[in-house]
Every structure is written in structure tokens, then in C-alpha cells.
Amino acid sequence: MSALPDQNRLIIFDTTLRDGEQSPGASMTRDEKVRIARQLERLRVDVIEAGFAAASPGDFEAIRAISGAVRESTICSLSRANDRDIARAAEALAPAARKRIHTFIATSPLHMQMKLRMEPEQVLEQAKLAIRYARHHTDDIEFSPEDGSRSDEEFLCRVLEAVIAEGATTINFPDTVGYAVPEQFGERIRRLRERVPNSDKAIWSVHCHNDLGLAVANSLAGVAIGGARQIECTINGLGERAGNTSLEEVVMALRTRHDYFNLAVGIDTTQIVPASKMVSQITGFAVQPNKAVVGANAFAHASGIHQDGILKARETYEIMRAEDVGWTTNKIVLGKLSGRNAFKARLQELGIELESEQEVNAAFARFKELADRKAEIFDEDIMALVSSADHEQAGETYRLVSLAQRSETGALPHAKIVFAVDGKEVSAESSGDGPVDAVITAIESVVKSGAEQVLFSINAISNGPQSQGEVTIRLSHSGRIVNGVGADPDIIVASAKAYLAGLNKLHSKVERVNPQGV
Numbered sequence: 230m231s232a233l234p235d236q237n238r239l240i241i242f243d244t245t246l247r248d249g250e251q252s253p254g255a256s257m258t259r260d261e262k263v264r265i266a267r268q269l270e271r272l273r274v275d276v277i278e279a280g281f282a283a284a285s286p287g288d289f290e291a292i293r294a295i296s297g298a299v300r301e302s303t304i305c306s307l308s309r310a311n312d313r314d315i316a317r318a319a320e321a322l323a324p325a326a327r328k329r330i331h332t333f334i335a336t337s338p339l340h341m342q343m344k345l346r347m348e349p350e351q352v353l354e355q356a357k358l359a360i361r362y363a364r365h366h367t368d369d370i371e372f373s374p375e376d377g378s379r380s381d382e383e384f385l386c387r388v389l390e391a392v393i394a395e396g397a398t399t400i401n402f403p404d405t406v407g408y409a410v411p412e413q414f415g416e417r418i419r420r421l422r423e424r425v426p427n428s429d430k431a432i433w434s435v436h437c438h439n440d441l442g443l444a445v446a447n448s449l450a451g452v453a454i455g456g457a458r459q460i461e462c463t464i465n466g467l468g469e470r471a472g473n474t475s476l477e478e479v480v481m482a483l484r485t486r487h488d489y490f491n492l493a494v495g496i497d498t499t500q501i502v503p504a505s506k507m508v509s510q511i512t513g514f515a516v517q518p519n520k521a522v523v524g525a526n527a528f529a530h531a532s533g534i535h536q537d538g539i540l541k542a543r544e545t546y547e548i549m550r551a552e553d554v555g556w557t558t559n560k561i562v563l564g565k566l567s568g569r570n571a572f573k574a575r576l577q578e579l580g581i582e583l584e585s586e587q588e589v590n591a592a593f594a595r596f597k598e599l600a601d602r603k604a605e606i607f608d609e610d611i612m613a614l615v616s617s618a619d620h621e622q623a624g625e626t627y628r629l630v631s632l633a634q635r636s637e638t639g640a641l642p643h644a645k646i647v648f649a650v651d652g653k654e655v656s657a658e659s660s661g662d663g664p665v666d667a668v669i670t671a672i673e674s675v676v677k678s679g680a681e682q683v684l685f686s687i688n689a690i691s692n693g694p695q696s697q698g699e700v701t702i703r704l705s706h707s708g709r710i711v712n713g714v715g716a717d718p719d720i721i722v723a724s725a726k727a728y729l730a731g732l733n734k735l736h737s738k739v740e741r742v743n744p745q746g747v
Contacts, residue, residue, distance in 0.1 A: 239452065239483065239492045240459035242434065243269050243476060244278040245508060246291070247307055248747075249467035254684075254703045254712035255512040256734075259291040260584075265464075266295040267580045268507050270302050272500040274476075276329060278305040278461075282321040283314040289321045296325035303369065305329040307747075310359035319366035329369040331401070332359045333747045336388055337376035349384055356388055360395035371399035373436065373747040378404040378414065382421070390425045399432045399459060403747040404447055407440025407471065414447045415454025422456055434459035436747055437474045439466060444474040449482060453490060464508040465516055465523065477501045477522040477554070485548055502555030503579070503608075510612050513701035513712035515688045522554055563611075565600035569593050572611075579608060581615050602718050603695040610697055613690050613716040626736045627676070627729040630654055634721055636664045644668040644721075648729060650675070665724045672725070678732055680704040684712075687720060700727040706735050 246262050249255065257265070262279070269277050279295040280288040296304045304325040308314035310332050322328040334345075334356050341347050347355070356372065363370045372392045374380055389400055402418055409417075418435070422428045435451035437444040444466070451457040466475035480496050505523035509516050518525045528551040563571065572593050576583065583589050595614050600606055627648055634644040644667035645658035657675045661667030665685070684703035689696040698720035702713045713731025717723040 236458065237491065237493055238458070239494050240275045240432065240434075241476065241480065241494055241496055242276040242278065242305075242459050242461040243272075243274045243463065244436075244461055244473065245269070245463040245467055245476075246295075247278040247280050248461075248469070248473055249463040249508075249512075250280070251469035252467055252472070252512070252514065253469070253710040255467065255514060256711070257291075257511055259287065259294050261511045262291040263294050263298050264580060264582070265504075265507060265511065266299050266302075266304075267582070268500065268504050269464075270299045271497065271580060272504050273495045273497045274302050275495060276303045276305050276459075278307060278331065280321075281307045283308060283317040289317065292318075292321035293324060296322050296328070300326045303327040303329050305331050305371070308332045308363075310334040310355050312359075312362050315359060315363050315366065319363075322367070327369070328367050329371055329399075330363045330367055331371040331373065332363055333373035333375050333403075334359070335376050336374035336380040336385060338381065339379065340376045353384075353388055353391060357391050357395050360392045360397050364396045368396075368398065370397050371401055371434070372397040373401040373403050375403060375747050376405045377402045378409040378417070379406070382417070382424075385421060386424050389421065390427060393425070393427045393431050397431055399434055400428075401434035401436050401459070401461065401747065402451065402455075402457070403436040403461075404438055404444075405436075405747055407438035407444065409437070409447050410441075410443060411446045411450035412454070415450035418451050418455025418457055432459055433457045434461060435474075436461035438468065439471040439473060442471070444472070445478045445482070448474045448479055449490075452492065464504050465514065465520070467508060467512065467514060475521070477505065481522050481549055481554065498553050499555045506609060507580070507612060510609070510690075510699065510714070513686075513703075513714040515686055515699075515701065522549070527551075528556060563596075563600070563606040564604060565597070567600070567606075572596055575608070575611060576615075579612060581612070583615075599697070599718070603697070605695070607691040609690045613697060613699055625733055626651055627732050629722070629725050629729055632668065632722055632725050634664050634667060642667045644671050646671050646725060648672065648675075648725075664721050668721060668725050669728055672728060672732075676732060678704075678706065678735065680706040680732070680735060683710070685724075687723075690716060698723045700724045702727040702731050704728075704731040704735060709735060711735055 266277055279292040282289045282292050292306050306318035306321055308318040318330050341352055435448045435457045437447040448460045460479050462474040462476040462479055464476055466472040483490050483492055483494055516523055630647040632646045636642040641660045642664040643660045647656045655675055657671040659667055659671035661670045683705050686701040688699045690699050697716050697718050699716045700723040704711055711731050711734035713727040715723040715726025
């Protein structure tokens with residue numbers, strides 16, 4: 230990746246596992262990250278930013294695991310512009326067939342003064358030293374001037390010229406706070422490329438946040454006007470605050486409007502919807518129905534005029550085909566008569582690689598249990614089975630054993646629950662304003678977590694009345710925010726699983742630090 234690419238080829242850099250994970254409550258386990266990374270490899274993403282190695286031991290181990298599991302995509306770790314971070318990134322990336330270190334330092338007057346407490350000349354020198362040190366570990370080095378869209382242009386030119394001279398092979402221009410507007414953003418990059426004498430020695434990249442809903446537009450302007458040849462993005466636009474540039478939207482914009490952009494991407498677009506569903510189920514962040522490309526309504530037509538036009542000629546109201554992004558290729562129906570080999574083969578097709586036969590057997594047992602309760606099992610059900618088990622087992626302190634609840638018109642709902650605490654079964658019961666409230670109140674009467682519930686979300690995993698319900702509960706306690714996810718045909722049971730999964734995460738001793746990135 231250090232060589233300059235064909236100017237008609239656009240590099241797709243996915244940061245779902247790093248910047249996407251900075252969404253409150255979206256932190257993932259190592260195994261979940263590896264599963265997503267494998268799906269990104271099937272998607273043919275060029276660069277996977279696997280995490281921030283110096284942020285936590287968990288991030289370090291996840292990057293190392295991904296570096297060993299993925300062979301086709303370049304694996305990248307973010308680092309601040311200091312020797313310790315860079316060395317930690319290099320160590321985590323050691324098993325990777327292709328590796329990149331992405332280092333950054335803030336360059337806006339506001340960030341330099343208020344956050345770094347550094348003078349511009351100190352920032353310039355630190356940026357140069359960071360690239361110089363990173364060169365000892367890899368030839369593929371990316372540099373980002375954090376808060377670039379609010380940085381002084383003269384100073385930016387000096388910094389970018391210096392880091393390219395030191396060996397930076399990719400220059401990423403970030404709109405860190407989503408402040409830019411497309412025309413200005415594109416022109417800014419164009420001017421920088423014209424003014425920096427050695428700009429042709431590096432690939433130029435864009436990294437946009439969606440605070441004003443302009444991340445995709447800004448990224449495409451950076452490409453079309455500014456001449457950037459890498460876009461940094463996330464699956465479903467996941468990311469802190471309002472999120473990041475959405476991979477599916479920029480890829481399909483480039484493909485659908487090839488007449489305008491005249492740029493090729495290496496993405497296998499049929500893997501977009503499977504990637505979207507996997508990220509949504511693992512993180513607990515549901516995709517809105519009207520989300521472009523991957524929303525449930527993206528290819529739905531309710532208007533009679535539209536329906537008539539579609540029946541006569543699809544092109545009248547559709548500019549993309551649903552099957553081209555994976556809407557019809559990711560469906561398989563299994564049932565109670567399906568065997569272990571068929572189930573195991575489908576796990577592999579979905580990119581779910583369980584570490585032992587014992588785990589496969591446990592997953593198959595859960596599959597059989599679900600098949601006794603609903604006639605058809607879809608891909609989404611299988612992913613939910615594994616994802617839900619991951620949420621339940623990660624640092625498992627609490628585990629659901631059984632649940633009984635009673636709810637009828639005119640009577641206060643009541644729940645009785647049995648759950649394990651460190652392997653020992655306890656029981657509790659309570660009434661509540663609703664059946665879910667009764668379950669949670671019963672759990673809290675034992676655990677007394679003091680957590681604040683800040684989100685309760687229900688999502689149907691597949692279509693039809695037999696669909697499993699997937700519940701996401703977001704909990705906040707002492708500054709930590711976590712998501713618990715649970716799935717079950719019974720939505721009350723799913724709610725209990727989700728709440729206990731959230732408590733498990735809160736109870737975990739693994740602390741996660743998220744230094745602000747680009």
C-alpha cells in the first residue's frame with residue numbers, strides 16, 4: 230500500500246473497529262472484532278483500521294488477533310504522535326501480512342492551545358519525529374492533522390510538507406468535528422495539494438464526521454474536487470457523536486455515478502448488507518429503516534405510481550439493484566431437520582469461525598432449541614444466536630436461567646426470574662409498570678447495580694410473525710456506557726438477556742480508554 234495507486238482507483242479505508250467503536254456502548258470483544266474483520270476482508274476493504282493499540286490491552290490483543298487472521302487487507306493501528314504509541318502499534322501489527330501505522334497530532338489553534346498545551350513549532354517537530362520513528366517499523370505510514378478543517382492553512386502546508394519528507398505515504402485530512410461543507414472542503418484539499426511541494430509523493434485521504442449530516446458529501450467532494458484517493462468510512466456510518474462517513478453510501482455513490490466520478494473501487498458490493506447486519510447485531514446499533522442502501526425500506530415502494538413503474542421497468546424508480554448490495558444473496562432457510570454439517574457450513578459462509586468443536590456443539594444446540602420454537606431459521610437468526618452468546622459469555626457474571634411473567638389488562642404485570650450470579654442461582658420477583666419493567670426491577674432487587682438505563686430498543690431480526698426479537702439496553706454507571714444485547718422469540722426473555730449482558734459488561738474489570746482520535 231505504500232506505492233502510489235492508479236489515479237482512477239479509490240482506496241476504501243474502514244475504521245468501524247476503531248472510530249466506529251467510539252460510539253457510546255459500541256465496544257466489542259476480541260472475537261467479535263475478528264469476525265467483523267473477516268467480513269470486511271470478504272467485502273474487499275483495502276485497509277482495516279483495527280483499533281488503537283495503546284488505548285487498552287483489549288485493543289492491543291484485538292489488533293494482534295486480526296493481524297493474524299486477515300491476509301488480504303492491510304491492517305492498521307492508530308497511534309498518537311509519540312514513540313510509546315507507535316511502538317505499541319508496531320508490536321500489535323507484527324503478525325500482519327500488510328501493515329500500516331496511522332499517527333496523528335492536532336494542528337488547529339484551538340486544539341494546540343487548549344488540549345495539547347503546545348506551540349505550533351513544537352507540534353511540527355513532534356509530527357516529524359513521529360513519522361521518523363514509525364519508519365523504523367513499516368514503510369506504510371499515514372499521518373493525520375487532527376481538526377484539519379479548522380487549522381490554519383499556512384501551518385498545515387508546513388506540517389504536511391515536513392511529514393511527507395520524513396516518509397509519510399498517506400496524508401489524511403480529517404474533518405474531526407463535522408464542521409466542513411462540501412465545496413469548501415474539496416477546495417481546501419485541492420489547494421493543499423497544489424501548495425505542498427511534495428504532495429505527489431503521498432496518497433491523499435479524507436476522514437469526515439457527520440455532525441451536520443454532510444460526511445458523505447464532504448468525502449465525495451474531497452475526492453471529486455480535492456483529488457483525494459482514499460476515503461475513510463465505517464459500516465452503517467457508525468461512530469462517535471453523529472457518526473462517520475458511511476461506507477455503503479460512498480461505495481454505491483461511486484459505483485452508481487461512475488459517469489461522474491470515473492473511479493473504481495475494489496469492493497464486493499454483494500457483501501455490503503451482510504456486513505451491515507453483522508455490525509448492527511454485534512454492536513446493538515440498529516439500522517434505521519430508511520437508511521440509504523442498507524435500510525429495510527431502501528428498496529421498498531409504497532406509492533402506487535412507483536409500484537406501477539417498477540413493474541413495467543425497474544429503472545423507472547430504482548437506480549441500484551437490491552441484489553447488487555446483498556439483499557437477496559444473504560438468505561438461507563434452515564429448520565429443525567437441518568443437520569449439524571449444514572449448520573456448520575453456514576457458520577463458515579457467514580464468517581463465523583468458532584474456536585473449538587465444543588463451541589460449535591453449543592451453538593448447534595442453541596440453533597436446535599430455536600428451531601423447535603420457529604419454523605424457519607434465517608441467516609440473521611444464526612448471527613443473533615452467536616452474537617447473543619458472545620454478549621452473555623463475555624466476562625459472564627450474570628446468566629439467565631428461567632423467567633416467568635404474568636401480564637393482563639387491568640392488572641399490574643409481575644415477573645419471577647431465576648439467574649446465576651457467579652455460578653450460583655438466585656431468584657427474585659417483582660411487579661412493574663410493564664412486563665419488562667417488572668423483570669428489570671426483579672433483577673435489580675438482587676444486584677443493586679445503580680446503573681441508569683439510557684436506551685431500550687427492540688428490533689425484529691427477520692420478517693414475519695415468528696421473527697426473533699433483538700433487544701438492546703444501554704446502561705450508564707460511573708462514566709461507563711455499555712450496550713447489552715439479547716435475542717429470543719419471546720421479547721420479555723430477550724429483554725432479560727439484554728439487561729444481564731449489560732450488567733456483565735459493567736461488571737467487567739477490563740477498562741477501556743478512548744483517547745480522541747481523528
